[in-house]
Amino acid sequence: MVEVHLWSGLRSLTGGQQVVEVEAKTTGELLRELVRAHPQLQGPIDAGVSIAIDGRVIASGLTETIPEGSEVYLMQRLRGG
Template identity: 80%
Template sequence: MVEVHLWSGLRALTGGLEVVEVEATDTGEMLHALVRAYPQLQAPIDAGVSVTINGRVIASGLTEPIPDGAEVYLMQRIRGG
């Protein structure tokens, strides 16, 4: 089970929850599981989000493994400049 901390803009789409739990082993599975559990998240995820695992922004796509007990955050996309 992965605990996903949500940035404030997503919380209204999960009934106000700050943290949700889903079954996933990598970032792609996590995003799919979030949409299955909370279909309202589809549009913001499609528009682009950033995932951090243990404080590291994941830029490698949807196959990054999520270790057991990892601290995971889903937030507004972080863009470089």
């Protein structure tokens, strides 16, 4: 099980939960399971998110492994310019 900390803008889409748990071994599985558990997250995820695993931001790539016991955050994708 992976505990995913959500940025504040997503919490209203998960019934106010700050942390949700999903079964996932990769970043792609994580996003799929989040949408399966909370379908209303589909729009924000499609719009672009970043996943931070133990402080390292994974901006793209759905095959990144999530080590057991990792600290995982789902964040709004930061865009530079």
